[in-house]
Amino acid sequence: xxxxxxxxxxxxxxxxxxxxxxxxxxxxxxxxxxxxxxxxxxxxxxxxxxxxxxxxxxxxxxxxxxxxxxxxxxxxxxxxxxxxxxxxxxxxxxxxxxxxxxxxxxxxxxxxxxxxxxxxxxxxxxxxxxxxxxxxxxxxxxxxxxxxxxxxxxxxxxxxxxxxxxxxxxxxxxxxxxxxxxxxxxxxxxxxxxxxxxxxxxxxxxxxxxxxxxxxxxxxxxxxxxxxxxxxxxxxxxxxxxxxxxxxxxxxxxxxxxxxxxxxxxxxxxxxxxxxxxxxxxxxxxxxxxxxxxxxxxxxxxxxxxxxxxxxxxxxxxxxxxxxxxxxxxxxxxxxxxxxxxx
Numbered sequence: 001x002x003x004x005x006x007x008x009x010x011x012x013x014x015x016x017x018x019x020x021x022x023x024x025x026x027x028x029x030x031x032x033x034x035x036x037x038x039x040x041x042x043x044x045x046x047x048x049x050x051x052x053x054x055x056x057x058x059x060x061x062x063x064x065x066x067x068x069x070x071x072x073x074x075x076x077x078x079x080x081x082x083x084x085x086x087x088x089x090x091x092x093x094x095x096x097x098x099x100x101x102x103x104x105x106x107x108x109x110x111x112x113x114x115x116x117x118x119x120x121x122x123x124x125x126x127x128x129x130x131x132x133x134x135x136x137x138x139x140x141x142x143x144x145x146x147x148x149x150x151x152x153x154x155x156x157x158x159x160x161x162x163x164x165x166x167x168x169x170x171x172x173x174x175x176x177x178x179x180x181x182x183x184x185x186x187x188x189x190x191x192x193x194x195x196x197x198x199x200x201x202x203x204x205x206x207x208x209x210x211x212x213x214x215x216x217x218x219x220x221x222x223x224x225x226x227x228x229x230x231x232x233x234x235x236x237x238x239x240x241x242x243x244x245x246x247x248x249x250x251x252x253x254x255x256x257x258x259x260x261x262x263x264x265x266x267x268x269x270x271x272x273x274x275x276x277x278x279x280x281x282x283x284x285x286x287x288x289x290x291x292x293x294x295x296x297x298x299x300x301x302x303x304x305x306x307x308x309x310x311x312x313x314x315x316x317x318x319x320x321x322x323x324x325x326x327x328x329x330x331x332x333x334x335x336x337x338x339x340x341x342x343x
Contacts, residue, residue, distance in 0.1 A: 007097035043243035157331030182253035271321035
């Protein structure tokens, strides 16, 4: 019996993989899930009842180490799949899986909402058979990265719809005084974030805002090194272990501030008053902002924007909940497109 192979490199990829597995099994395929050594992945795999084969590791922020880790991982993955009957390769911009799929002539499906991650996109987009992408992202953003025009499949919505329409989310009680603000820092080791710090560019502004506005601050870091750095910079915050489950934390909070992508979109679609502090302009952020689900914030205006939300929290929360409910209903489910390709 042939396999559908999914290579998951981040927590978001695991959430997608959970439901792609269901599609594969329903269509009579076996399912192979691979991943890599990365702070958050083992714990989330357990939560999602997934059992990936861990191959290789994240190369960190150094370009040479990134390259070496990728080359080594590609060869190790090939040894695993070389004698397996793979029918489809599915991933979210995995350079190694996409390269293997292309090299072996296998249909390769990439789900991607991140043309801003240009280095990874240049290694995957030109080699993919089908690219499933939100229609909030202009087609030309992909074509200029080398995508064949026949490869693009658009849907109206965002990737988070796949799991937000299916997951049961349970809040956690941290025993903190309300209101609770949850902060997710930027991915400082990513190639698209040019920084030399381990914490977050927003940390000083958050520290000042917490002192002035008197809220409880929860922080979900991405790596152990970031946790240590943020504990030093935000002494009055509860800096969690990076292996905490994100959706339950969003449900536990009153306001969300995100310097990344996925958790910010999740918080917005879960109806939380959401501030996006991503240091670049993102198509998805612009679209959700236009709908009214989030607002962009910088370190210079954090005080004012957060203060306004906290001062009108009940009213804003009720409005955001209703808007999020209606938006989630209107968005297309990209899992349906994946299912239509896997025949």
